[in-house]
Amino acid sequence: MAVMYKDLDPILHSQLRLAIVSILVSVEKADFAYLKKETGATSGNLSVQITRLKEAGYIHVKKKFKGNFPQTTCTITTLGEEKFAAYVEAISGYLKPR
Amino acid sequence: MEKTLTPEESLRIIQKSISTSRKNIREGSFYYLLWGWALILAALANYFLIRHLVRMERYDDIMLLSLLAWGAFIIAAMIIQFVYQSRASKREKVVTHLDRYIQIIWITAGLLMVLMIFLSLKVQAYPTAFILGVTAMATAVSGLMIRFRPLVIGAVIFLAAAVIASYLKGTDQLLVFAVAMALGYLIPGYIIRTSKNGGDV
Numbered sequence: 590m591a592v593m594y595k596d597l598d599p600i601l602h603s604q605l606r607l608a609i610v611s612i613l614v615s616v617e618k619a620d621f622a623y624l625k626k627e628t629g630a631t632s633g634n635l636s637v638q639i640t641r642l643k644e645a646g647y648i649h650v651k652k653k654f655k656g657n658f659p660q661t662t663c664t665i666t667t668l669g670e671e672k673f674a675a676y677v678e679a680i681s682g683y684l685k686p687r
Numbered sequence: 688m689e690k691t692l693t694p695e696e697s698l699r700i701i702q703k704s705i706s707t708s709r710k711n712i713r714e715g716s717f718y719y720l721l722w723g724w725a726l727i728l729a730a731l732a733n734y735f736l737i738r739h740l741v742r743m744e745r746y747d748d749i750m751l752l753s754l755l756a757w758g759a760f761i762i763a764a765m766i767i768q769f770v771y772q773s774r775a776s777k778r779e780k781v782v783t784h785l786d787r788y789i790q791i792i793w794i795t796a797g798l799l800m801v802l803m804i805f806l807s808l809k810v811q812a813y814p815t816a817f818i819l820g821v822t823a824m825a826t827a828v829s830g831l832m833i834r835f836r837p838l839v840i841g842a843v844i845f846l847a848a849a850v851i852a853s854y855l856k857g858t859d860q861l862l863v864f865a866v867a868m869a870l871g872y873l874i875p876g877y878i879i880r881t882s883k884n885g886g887d888v
Contacts, residue, residue, distance in 0.1 A: 602692055604700060611704030619781040627704065660780075677701065683694035 600645045601676045605630050605638045610673050613648060613665040621661040639663060647672055715833065716879035717771060721764055723872030729760035730865040737858050750808075789829050796825035815860040819849035819867060826871060837878050841871030 601607050608628045612619060619627075625635050639661075642648045647669035651662045665673075692700075733756045740749050799821045807814035823845035830838030848867035852860040 597697075602697070604692060604696075607692070607697060607700050608704045611701045615705045615783075617782040617784050617787045623781045662780075676697075680694040680697050684698065 597679050598672055598676050600642065600647060601672060603638070605634060606642055607676075609635075609638060609642060609663070610647060610665065610669060613663055614670060614673050618662050618664045620663070624663065642669070715829075716876045718768070719838075719872045719876035720880070721767060721771075723868050723876055725760045725764035727865045727868045727873075729757050730861045730868070732756045732760065734858055734861040734865075737861075785832055789832060792825050792828050796821050813852075813857045813860055815857075815864050816849045816853040819845050819852060819864065822871070823849060830875075835875065835879070837875035841875050844871045 601610060605628060608630075609624055612624060612627055621632075621635070621639075624630075624639075625632060628635065630638075639648070639650060643650045646666060649664045649666050651664075653660055653662075733753050736752055736756055737749055740746070740752065800818050803817035803821060804814045807817055823842045826838055826845060827842035830836070830842055845867055848863050848871075852863045855863060
């Protein structure tokens with residue numbers, strides 16, 4: 590099975606990372622708590638996947654304190670938008686009846 | 688290691704994620720109710736203030752005290768809005784593209800209103816009709832963007848009120864302004880607040 594989809598971007602071809610990027614393409618920005626609520630992921634897993642997306646340059650992460658509360662805000666980068674569009678294009682190729 | 692996704696599963700994730708990132712318009716009701724009430728009270732306070740000053744024959748004080756009356760209510764509303772927003776930011780937060788556009792529209796409208804007040808004082812006219820016109824524009828665009836009909840109807844009321852106000856004398860314009868705010872902001876605000884799910888955007 591894995592071989593069949595080898596041309597799909599491995600960064601996006603993961604359940605949680607794809608969900609994070611899908612949310613971020615449709616909003617201006619979202620914080621960690623919002624992403625956690627919408628994806629239903631654990632804080633640990635979400636944190637790991639956000640870091641991977643950030644290292645790949647797909648998203649931009651800003652950390653700051655609001656009073657005593659830490660706030661991590663994520664936005665999608667132009668590269669992230671392009672990769673997401675390419676990913677959607679690639680999977681739609683698989684979904685077309687052959 | 689995560690299991691390999693099929694294209695169908697990928698598509699489902701994308702569809703689900705995009706549809707859940709829509710925002711509830713309920714939050715917006717706070718702003719319509721806050722500004723609706725603040726502006727109604729400011730207009731009525733100004734109306735009774737002018738009547739009082741005319742009775743006392745203190746004509747020279749009318750302009751300054753009217754500006755102070757408006758300023759007091761507007762600053763009070765801005766403080767309440769600031770406190771509300773700083774509390775809201777402690778909850779989970781998402782800013783949609785629509786939020787950003789609507790914010791820009793209202794900042795522009797706010798600056799235009801200040802300009803209108805300045806220009807109308809300069810030509811010694813009442814700013815009411817101009818302010819209502821700018822409010823109509825910003826309300827119409829916001830209402831169309833969030834697809835909320837009561838707000839669009841509110842915008843039409845503001846536009847009609849602007850025309851009516853331009854034919855009335857100064858103090859009566861304030862009453863038209865107060866009624867327009869009640870119909871254009873308070874009614875949509877309370878409709879959103881009392882509706883069960885608030886409606887998604």
